[in-house]
Amino acid sequence: MANETVKIPQATAKRLPLYYRFLKNLHSSGKQRVSSAELSEAVKVDSATIRRDFSYFGALGKKGYGYNVNYLLSFFRKTLDQDELTKVALIGVGNLGTAFLHYNFLKNNNTKIEVAFDVDEGKVGKTIGEVPIFHMDDMDKQIVAADIQVAILTVPAPVAQPITDRLVQANVKGILNFTPARLNVPAAIRVHHIDLAVELQSLVYFLKHYPTETEE
Amino acid sequence: MANETVKIPQATAKRLPLYYRFLKNLHSSGKQRVSSAELSEAVKVDSATIRRDFSYFGALGKKGYGYNVNYLLSFFRKTLDQDELTKVALIGVGNLGTAFLHYNFLKNNNTKIEVAFDVDEGKVGKTIGEVPIFHMDDMDKQIVAADIQVAILTVPAPVAQPITDRLVQANVKGILNFTPARLNVPAAIRVHHIDLAVELQSLVYFLKHYPTETEE
DNA sequence: TAAACTTTGTACTATTTTTCACAAAATCAC
DNA sequence: GTGATTTTGTGAAAAATAGTACAAAGTTTA
Ligand SMILES: NC(=O)c1ccc[n+]([C@@H]2O[C@H](COP(=O)([O-])OP(=O)(O)OC[C@H]3O[C@@H](n4cnc5c(N)ncnc54)[C@H](O)[C@@H]3O)[C@@H](O)[C@H]2O)c1
Ligand SMILES: NC(=O)c1ccc[n+]([C@@H]2O[C@H](COP(=O)([O-])OP(=O)(O)OC[C@H]3O[C@@H](n4cnc5c(N)ncnc54)[C@H](O)[C@@H]3O)[C@@H](O)[C@H]2O)c1
Numbered sequence: 444m445a446n447e448t449v450k451i452p453q454a455t456a457k458r459l460p461l462y463y464r465f466l467k468n469l470h471s472s473g474k475q476r477v478s479s480a481e482l483s484e485a486v487k488v489d490s491a492t493i494r495r496d497f498s499y500f501g502a503l504g505k506k507g508y509g510y511n512v513n514y515l516l517s518f519f520r521k522t523l524d525q526d527e528l529t530k531v532a533l534i535g536v537g538n539l540g541t542a543f544l545h546y547n548f549l550k551n552n553n554t555k556i557e558v559a560f561d562v563d564e565g566k567v568g569k570t571i572g573e574v575p576i577f578h579m580d581d582m583d584k585q586i587v588a589a590d591i592q593v594a595i596l597t598v599p600a601p602v603a604q605p606i607t608d609r610l611v612q613a614n615v616k617g618i619l620n621f622t623p624a625r626l627n628v629p630a631a632i633r634v635h636h637i638d639l640a641v642e643l644q645s646l647v648y649f650l651k652h653y654p655t656e657t658e659e
Numbered sequence: 660m661a662n663e664t665v666k667i668p669q670a671t672a673k674r675l676p677l678y679y680r681f682l683k684n685l686h687s688s689g690k691q692r693v694s695s696a697e698l699s700e701a702v703k704v705d706s707a708t709i710r711r712d713f714s715y716f717g718a719l720g721k722k723g724y725g726y727n728v729n730y731l732l733s734f735f736r737k738t739l740d741q742d743e744l745t746k747v748a749l750i751g752v753g754n755l756g757t758a759f760l761h762y763n764f765l766k767n768n769n770t771k772i773e774v775a776f777d778v779d780e781g782k783v784g785k786t787i788g789e790v791p792i793f794h795m796d797d798m799d800k801q802i803v804a805a806d807i808q809v810a811i812l813t814v815p816a817p818v819a820q821p822i823t824d825r826l827v828q829a830n831v832k833g834i835l836n837f838t839p840a841r842l843n844v845p846a847a848i849r850v851h852h853i854d855l856a857v858e859l860q861s862l863v864y865f866l867k868h869y870p871t872e873t874e875e
Numbered sequence: 876t877a878a879a880c881t882t883t884g885t886a887c888t889a890t891t892t893t894t895c896a897c898a899a900a901a902t903c904a905c
Numbered sequence: 906g907t908g909a910t911t912t913t914g915t916g917a918a919a920a921a922t923a924g925t926a927c928a929a930a931g932t933t934t935a
């Protein structure tokens with residue numbers, strides 16, 4: 444299933460969805476060609492970094508011309524597997540979880556939240572943004588049955604680890620963790636932490652301690 | 660206002676709030692001492708990295724013993740300015756914005772969302788999580804009056820840039836941007852992007868292309 | 876067609892971040 | 906008190922990421 448000859452650097456891999464989204468915008472505004480300099484201005488990544496990122500996939504551009512938007516777009520669509528739908532489960536339909544269900548990442552992505560789970564009887568049985576909410580007792584069975592490999596975790600921190608253990612057991616391979624808990628998982632499972640409180644605090648730290656610097 | 664002799668690496672600065680939060684947990688569970696190895700296990704950061712991070716602030720530990728939890732905690736409280744409250748404004752009380760208002764980052768932080776703004780007349784005048792919601796027309800004046808320096812941006816992408824320009828004009832120094840738009844700001848303004856759709860997509864990319872690797 | 880211009884792809888360099896590995900200093904056990 | 910054990914703090918190496926600068930290859934203009 445890994446179909447690159449050479450491993451793409453992680454930093455590059457994290458920028459690919461960003462490039463892809465901007466290319467879609469260009470495409471729908473009818474643009475035919477684009478240079479690394481234009482892309483750079485739009486996504487705020489150095490143009491040499493963009494050219495290097497692209498070069499991992501071969502010579503996608505043309506000297507003196509730039510990149511063909513359609514070609515690049517269809518190339519990245521394949522690379523980012525935009526043609527297959529990745530099914531996602533959401534655990535914990537609270538403040539954050541509800542926001543994600545309403546949004547559902549469909550506008551830009553190849554991902555779809557198919558089911559949600561919660562312990563709250565007032566929520567179980569309801570539907571938010573067309574996503575049905577089931578009880579946690581049914582989670583393991585349903586995730587296995589639907590062959591869901593990605594989960595978004597928006598539960599209270601104290602229950603994050605035990606639920607994670609169940610997710611791993613149910614064959615989930617990737618977890619987007621919004622709880623402050625740092626999860627223990629086998630090496631083959633990928634966890635991305637998005638720690639909103641830490642993000643806010645580190646922004647404040649930078650403001651106070653690096654008054655006139657630029658970054659990210 | 661910058662009170663470090665030596666500049667702390669950015670990567671270190673981003674981990675500080677994480678350390679601080681775990682130290683608070685240790686403290687409230689009555690623990691007196693902690694080693695870099697224990698911290699490492701808990702926050703999932705290599706122990707050498709933790710020792711190096713701490714060492715930028717001087718010799719905070721004791722050989723053969725580890726770190727004194729109370730000492731470390733009070734040191735980081737000062738360093739992270741936990742004693743001053745940083746006032747935050749939230750722009751865009753939609754799905755995400757509402758979730759943040761309910762949460763309000765008070766449990767862990769020195770930050771508080773003091774005011775929110777929206778154009779929706781149905782929301783203006785209401786209060787969510789004790790935060791009053793005002794109309795966008797009043798934003799500039801209120802932010803200046805309250806001397807708010809940090810803003811959370813949860814508005815639709817197309818209006819992100821013009822609102823950002825107004826925020827900069829109103830003397831905001833840091834923006835936590837949840838919209839997909841990449842913002843143009845003067846060099847002195849700090850923007851942290853949290854791009855949830857990109858996070859989900861890059862997780863999926865890693866799953867498909869780096870099947871058994873570990874990271875982050 | 877030719878000269879001027881544009882823009883890629885990458886060799887090379889720089890910077891940042893992480894990790895190894897170990898002497899030094901302290902604790903701990905008895 | 907002494908030797909075994911623990912654990913820090915850091916020099917040095919490694920790895921990862923970013924950026925400079927330019928030859929090469931194309932496009933555009935006239
Ligand atoms: N809301 C925010 O802005 C915000 C910001 C930073 C971090 N977080 C973190 O995100 C997580 C969710 O935050 P939230 O504000 O949505 O919380 P919330 O309390 O609104 O929602 C949690 C949901 O999880 C459900 N739940 C509780 N125990 C469960 C269990 N054992 N199994 C399944 N579901 C269970 C609850 O019924 C509730 O619906 C928390 O860990 C929080 O620390 C939230
Ligand atoms: N909700 C999510 O899960 C999610 C995920 C990824 C990205 N995002 C991004 O976060 C942003 C907010 O998402 P959301 O789901 O909360 O959207 P939303 O539509 O629910 O909320 C947007 C809010 O902004 C207000 N608004 C519109 N124009 C405004 C203006 N000119 N000034 C002030 N307020 C204005 C609207 O009244 C609304 O309350 C969007 O840019 C979205 O792309 C959201």
